[in-house]
Amino acid sequence: MRRIELAVVAAALVAVTVFWALVPTYPALDSYYALVWGREAFGGHSPTFSGYRAPTHHPLWVLVSGLLSLAGGDADRLLVLVALWCLVLFLWGMYRLGTGQFGPWVGVVATVFAASSFAFLLYAVRAFVDIPFLAAVVWAGALAVRRRTLATAVLLLVAGLLRPEAWVLAALWWLWTVRSASPRDRVWLTVLTAAAPVLWLGVDLVVTGDALFSFHSTSALADELRHSGGAAQVPGALVTYVAGTIRTPVALLGLVGVVLAWLRYGPRRLAVPLALLLAGSLIFVLAGLAGFSLIERYLTVPSAALCLFAAYALVGFTTLPATDGWRRPWTRLAAVVGALGVVAAVVLAATSVGRVRTELTFVRTSHDDLVAILRDPAVRAARRCGPVVFPTDRLIPDTRWILDAPKSAVLARTAPGHRPYGVELFVSGRRALERFGFAAGIPASTNVPAPGFREVARNRTFDAWVRCR
Numbered sequence: 001m002r003r004i005e006l007a008v009v010a011a012a013l014v015a016v017t018v019f020w021a022l023v024p025t026y027p028a029l030d031s032y033y034a035l036v037w038g039r040e041a042f043g044g045h046s047p048t049f050s051g052y053r054a055p056t057h058h059p060l061w062v063l064v065s066g067l068l069s070l071a072g073g074d075a076d077r078l079l080v081l082v083a084l085w086c087l088v089l090f091l092w093g094m095y096r097l098g099t100g101q102f103g104p105w106v107g108v109v110a111t112v113f114a115a116s117s118f119a120f121l122l123y124a125v126r127a128f129v130d131i132p133f134l135a136a137v138v139w140a141g142a143l144a145v146r147r148r149t150l151a152t153a154v155l156l157l158v159a160g161l162l163r164p165e166a167w168v169l170a171a172l173w174w175l176w177t178v179r180s181a182s183p184r185d186r187v188w189l190t191v192l193t194a195a196a197p198v199l200w201l202g203v204d205l206v207v208t209g210d211a212l213f214s215f216h217s218t219s220a221l222a223d224e225l226r227h228s229g230g231a232a233q234v235p236g237a238l239v240t241y242v243a244g245t246i247r248t249p250v251a252l253l254g255l256v257g258v259v260l261a262w263l264r265y266g267p268r269r270l271a272v273p274l275a276l277l278l279a280g281s282l283i284f285v286l287a288g289l290a291g292f293s294l295i296e297r298y299l300t301v302p303s304a305a306l307c308l309f310a311a312y313a314l315v316g317f318t319t320l321p322a323t324d325g326w327r328r329p330w331t332r333l334a335a336v337v338g339a340l341g342v343v344a345a346v347v348l349a350a351t352s353v354g355r356v357r358t359e360l361t362f363v364r365t366s367h368d369d370l371v372a373i374l375r376d377p378a379v380r381a382a383r384r385c386g387p388v389v390f391p392t393d394r395l396i397p398d399t400r401w402i403l404d405a406p407k408s409a410v411l412a413r414t415a416p417g418h419r420p421y422g423v424e425l426f427v428s429g430r431r432a433l434e435r436f437g438f439a440a441g442i443p444a445s446t447n448v449p450a451p452g453f454r455e456v457a458r459n460r461t462f463d464a465w466v467r468c469r
Helices: 002-022 029-042 059-069 075-101 104-115 118-125 130-145 149-160 165-177 183-208 213-225 234-246 248-269 271-289 296-319 327-375 377-385 396-403 430-437
Strands: 388-390 410-412 422-427 454-458 462-467
Touching (some): 029 075, 029 396, 059 183, 075 104, 075 118, 075 296, 104 296, 118 130, 118 234, 118 296, 118 327, 130 149, 130 165, 130 271, 149 183, 165 183, 165 271, 183 213, 234 248, 234 271, 248 271, 271 296, 327 377, 327 396, 327 462, 377 422, 377 462
Antiparallel strands (some): 422 462, 454 462
16 A cells, blocks of 8 residues: 555656646746745845735745756756645545544545545645645654654744745644653744744844844735735635635535534544644634735645645545444435535536636736747846836845846836836736736826837837837
């Protein structure tokens, strides 16, 4: 069985690598910033974490991006490949967590539920930091079920350098295990638990002079973008985002699984998956109440936990003895639910494949058009007139990466201190306008050339206008 498991994982790694080679995609805004910051750091410069509307940095992802930047301009594609490999590790971790907690059949079905999430796939093909974060957290959960105390703490340290939500999980693991640990392990547990926040704060202090820079910048950006939370928005966002990540039927089945597993095992035996479900949800709620942005990706950990419980609700009868009176009716009910689930999955897949294909095509096309317009001879010559300017901040990191340009060379029209000269790039097409032309708090008129500019280049997605000082 172990050889079969490793063979499946190896085949999955090959499959996603082939997919990566045949279907080119590119990172999202956050990861392009990580590439820019990583290249700055490995080039001996201080990363520009304080850029206009720049997202919160994630230290370990910046480090990985910096290492990949040594490969040159293809580092953005390589970062996508790393994320796809992490997706395989995440799914493998789901199998191990489900197997360790409930048994192999629950592990298999939990993996299928997680793999069927188009959200997880899209996060991977856009190289979001959430996928390696999920892989580290789920593997930590798999080791926690087996009481691998220090190994779990190490993986939570890794996760804590990717997203700060892991700090809470690490603290919970410390509280759960420190009493029973040996004196030596207690020291290591404490060091590993404290390491992620200390290192993160240290990076902020060294780079920006403010140890709480990430907290302050995240709060300020949420206010500026008008994405603040609040008690009224949190419940609806919680339900909508989880259902959007793993689909409503899986989420509902997961809630049924929570009840069934609680009745059979009790909360103590379910400490690990319950911690992933409840702690992740509580962090999201508290973040919303504190005024931070409410984003679907912040609920990936609870969504993964619900995939595990949904699998238990469906095939948990395999954990019962053959003589158990509940096994036969549970088996029959699971067969009915499973059949309906297969039909629903086919329908959902049919409706989602087109959407995913459209998204991937748009990502590739818009990126290719951006590279083409920036490399157009007229645009390259016009850059002597001033910075490259976009209607919004959405394409700033992509352009800085492509041009290897400093922060002052690529701006948004709404940025403080912007002057009406340089190369202004505008977008056309409904999807491109929605993605790059408009943003929270920015009027539609921002995507219109200012007086005095003349057009010098155009393609499917972008047109370039120039005005010298």
